Amino acid sequence: MVSLAPRPVSTPGRPLPVPYSLLIRNCGQLLTLSGGPTDRPLAGPHLSDWLILENAFVACEGPIIVALGPMAELDEAQVTAETQVLDAGGQVVLPGLVECHTHLVFAGNRAHEFQRKLQGESYLDILASGGGILSTVRATRAAPEEELLANALRHLRDFRRYGITTLEAKSGYGLDKETELRLVRVAREAGRRQPVRVVPTFLGAHVVPPEYKGRPADYLAFLAAEVLPALAGAAEFVDIFCEEGAFSVADSRRYLQQARELGFKLKIHAEQLHDLGGCAMAAELGAVSVDHCDYLSAPDAARVAASGQTVAVLLPLVPLFLRQDKYAPGRQLIAQGVPVALSTDFNPGSCPSKNLWLALSMACLKMGFTPKEAIAAVTLNAAWALRLAPEIGSIEVGKRADMLVLNVPDYQEIPYWLGENPVREVIIGGQVHA
Secondary structure, eight states: OEEOOOOOOOBTTBOOOOOOSEEEEEEEEEEOOOSSOSSSOOOGGGGTOOOEEEEEEEEEETTEEEEEEEGGGOOGGGOOTTOEEEEOTTOEEEEOEEEOSOOOOOOSOOHHHHHHHHTTOOHHHHHHTTOTHHHHHHHHHHSOHHHHHHHHHHHHHHHHHTTEEEEEEEOOSOOSHHHHHHHHHHHHHHHHHSSSEEEEEEEEESSOOGGGTTOHHHHHHHIIIIIGGGGTTTOSEEEEEESTTSBOHHHHHHHHHHHHHTTOEEEEEESSSSOOSHHHHHHHTTOSEEEEOTTOOHHHHHHHHHHSSOEEEEOTHHHHHTTOSOOOOHHHHHHTTOOEEEOOOOBTTTBOOOOHHHHHHHHHHHHOOOHHHHHHHTTHHHHHTTTOTTTSSSOOTTSBOOEEEESOSSTTHHHHSTTOOOEEEEEETTEEEO
16 A cells, blocks of 8 residues: 655754655565675575565665665654655565566467377477477567567566566577567567566577578577677677587587677576586586576586586476476585576476466475575576676665565465465566556
8 A cells, every 4th residue: 555654844954864765664574685695696505594674664765775674763754745655564575576587579379289298299309390499480580570579568567467577588589680680679679668677688599490400500600600799789698508409518618609709698598308518518608597407417516506606597387387207406406506596488388487486386396495595596596697686686775676565474475375476566666566
C-alpha cells in the first residue's frame, strides 16, 4: 500500500535533509545479500553467509539506494510528502532477480516437437533431423523485425511480473550475419522500450547453419572475420555452444580466443549433454561464465574454481523439460568452491519457461541447494555472471534500487511454494511496478 508522510518542519540555521524519493518500510526480512566478499562472486560458505535484517527499511533517492537498517533507525525527517512509501507489511524484500542466461529473441515456437520428445526422441536426435535450433532459425530468419521486437517485449513483460529486473538476451537463431545482427539490435531496442535492463550476448556460434553443414571451423572463421567486428559496442559478451552436434572444444577455444582479442568478454554453453572439457577450457581463457555444467567433472570443476571469477550458471529447468535424469552437481560444485548462479535458459526448445522461482525450487530439489544459496544464485551471483555486481544483485547503499516485495513472510517459503510467483511489487531503478 502506498502512503504519503507529512513534510518535516525546518529549524533555524538547519536545512531540511534531502527527502527520500522511495521508502520501503516494515520489511519482515530484508535479504540484503551483503556481508560477503565484494571483489569476487560468492562461493563455498559465503553463498549462504549473507545478512538478513528483520523489521527493517530501505530508502532510495531516485534510482539509488541511500539508506537501510532496522526500523528503529529510520530518519523520519527524510520522509516527506513527496516520498512514495511502500509498507511491506512484514513480508520479504530482496534484490531484483537477475536472469543471466536467456534466448529472448526468436520467432515461432517448437510445440510441434514436444510430442516427439514425449515419444522418446532426444534433443540431439531432433537437432540432427533438421529440427530443434534449426527449426527456430528458419522461423526467425523469415520474421520481420517488428514481429521479433513485439515478441521480445511481450516476454519481457512476463519476466518483469516474475521479478526479473535485469536479463541477458542471447542471439543465436539467425546463424547468418544479417539476422544475427538484427537479433542483437532487437534485444537492445527492447531494453530501451521497457524498464527491465537487457544485456545482449552474441551466440552466433549456436550450431552450424545449413549453409556450412559439415564445416564448423569455416563457419566460426566467418563469424570471427565478418560478424564480430560489426558488433563492437552492441554486445559485450560472445558465447558458443560446445557440444556434440555443435562445436568441438578445439574449435571453441580458437573462436573464443579470437573474440577475446577483439575485446569481448567470454561465455560458453558446455557440459550440457557430455563431458567434453569445454568448461575448464573456457575458465582457462577467463570466461565470465560457463553454462549448463550438467556433466561437469570434479577435476574440471576444480579448474573452474581456481579461476576465482568464472561463474557456473546452472539451468535446472532444462533437464526437467527434456525429461533427463542428469542435473548439474550443484552441491558438489558449492563444496569445491565454484561460484554458482541459476537461470531458466528461457528458449523455445529446451526451456519454454520464464519462471525463475521454479528454477530456484528445482535447484533445491535436484541440485542440493539450500534456500539461502539458491537466492544468492539468482541475485548477486547472477549479477556477477553479467559483470554487473558493482551495480545490482544486493541491497546496499550506492547500488541501483532494483528490489522486490514478496507475498511471503520468510525466505524459506520461497522454494517451498513450488512454481508459484511470490512477487507483490517490482521496483526497478527506484520506480514501482505492479
